[in-house]
Amino acid sequence: MKFGKPVAVTKEELRAQSERAMKEAMERKLTIKQVDSRKEVQCGKCGGKTKINIEIGKTRAKFTCKECGAEQTSL
Numbered sequence: 001m002k003f004g005k006p007v008a009v010t011k012e013e014l015r016a017q018s019e020r021a022m023k024e025a026m027e028r029k030l031t032i033k034q035v036d037s038r039k040e041v042q043c044g045k046c047g048g049k050t051k052i053n054i055e056i057g058k059t060r061a062k063f064t065c066k067e068c069g070a071e072q073t074s075l
Contacts, residue, residue: 045070 025032036053041063043050048067052074055061061074 039074041072041074043068043070044072 022032034056036055038051038053040049040051042048043065046065046068048065050063050066052061052063054074062071063074064071
């Protein structure tokens with residue numbers, strides 16, 4: 001099976017899809033819940049990558065680098 005070029009989706013189409021999904025969920029009375037986001041951050045000291053969880057509503061999180069142990073705050 002051959003795959004062609006990926007089709008570019010505009011922001012308007014993405015908004016329409018999300019609105020349609022929300023309407024369908026409301027019609028079916030599904031519960032929609034927010035969860036913590038997971039982000040991969042880079043250490044400012046050694047450059048190592050660490051995956052961290054960021055709580056809902058927050059943009060920064062404190063973390064300790066897995067490679068060098070330096071305590072930092074994500075951006």
